[in-house]
Amino acid sequence: MDLSSSIYGLAVMSMKLKQVAMAGLVVGSALTWLALPASANTETISEAFGSSSSPWAIGGSDFPALLTLPKFDASLGNLTDIEIYLSAIGILQSDVYNLGVATDFINAQATGIITATGPDGTESLVTLATAPFNGSIGSGAFVQGPDVSLSGTGASHVALSDFREYEENGIGGGLDFSLDATLNSSGNGPPGLFFGGDAGVYGALEVVYTYAPVPEPRSLFPELSLLGVCGFAGFDRMRRYRSCRWRSHE
Numbered sequence: 001m002d003l004s005s006s007i008y009g010l011a012v013m014s015m016k017l018k019q020v021a022m023a024g025l026v027v028g029s030a031l032t033w034l035a036l037p038a039s040a041n042t043e044t045i046s047e048a049f050g051s052s053s054s055p056w057a058i059g060g061s062d063f064p065a066l067l068t069l070p071k072f073d074a075s076l077g078n079l080t081d082i083e084i085y086l087s088a089i090g091i092l093q094s095d096v097y098n099l100g101v102a103t104d105f106i107n108a109q110a111t112g113i114i115t116a117t118g119p120d121g122t123e124s125l126v127t128l129a130t131a132p133f134n135g136s137i138g139s140g141a142f143v144q145g146p147d148v149s150l151s152g153t154g155a156s157h158v159a160l161s162d163f164r165e166y167e168e169n170g171i172g173g174g175l176d177f178s179l180d181a182t183l184n185s186s187g188n189g190p191p192g193l194f195f196g197g198d199a200g201v202y203g204a205l206e207v208v209y210t211y212a213p214v215p216e217p218r219s220l221f222p223e224l225s226l227l228g229v230c231g232f233a234g235f236d237r238m239r240r241y242r243s244c245r246w247r248s249h250e
Contacts, residue, residue, distance in 0.1 A: 041213050042210050044207070045207050049203060055200030055202045056200060058114075058183045058201060059199075066176055066179070067205050070172075071173035073171050074168060074170075077214050078211055078212045081210040083210075084205070084208075087152075087153045087204050090200065095196040096189075097195075105137060106134045106188045107187050108134070112199045113181065114181045115179070116177050118166075119166075119177075120165045128151075128152055183198075
């Protein structure tokens with residue numbers, strides 16, 4: 001290879017290195033801020049009803065009730081899931097009334113059903129049921145089964161298409177849940193027997209919002225501008241190499 005070809009080759013390589021270096025600096029400057037990957041966060045809110053010392057009577061004036069919880073603040077991020085949990089603790093008792101002659105009965109049972117319904121119709125339900133109660137009962141008598149303390153939790157997920165019902169851009173929106181409870185009773189015996197029950201309940205309604213938070217930017221200038229530094233370093237190294245080659249042909 002003659003001297004002129006070597007000089008031409010080095011000149012072309014020098015121009016390419018300059019282009020790489022300049023591109024690195026441009027990218028480093030243009031992308032100084034880049035969003036970090038977002039991780040999932042959760043926000044939990046709850047509202048209690050009744051208490052252990054003052055449970056709400058199923059079949060009484062406490063039900064139905066309205067529980068209001070805050071909506072999700074959409075400025076925090078994008079919702080990915082909404083879970084609704086209904087927790088209930090109840091004291092239940094089955095009753096038997098006899099308007100006929102003395103007799104036996106079996107499977108006397110009381111069942112409480114507590115339901116929370118969101119604004120979109122999503123339901124969380126808890127069923128509390130006593131064990132079947134058997135016994136004998138006299139004419140015109142009234143018999144009660146043992147008090148039974150029971151607890152349960154119902155869970156549900158809100159459909160993605162209904163998320164808009166649960167969020168608001170800012171703080172202050174109210175989310176209304178309808179809370180209701182019914183008491184069912186059953187049993188077996190001859191005509192003249194009537195089965196009923198008593199129940200009081202308390203608990204809490206909980207909503208868990210899962211969301212991807214608004215990304216927080218961070219500076220990537222040191223990392224990206226390194227590309228430009230490397231480009232200039234390579235260019236300088238090639239320049240010195242070219243100088244050495246030039247002297248070798250002198």
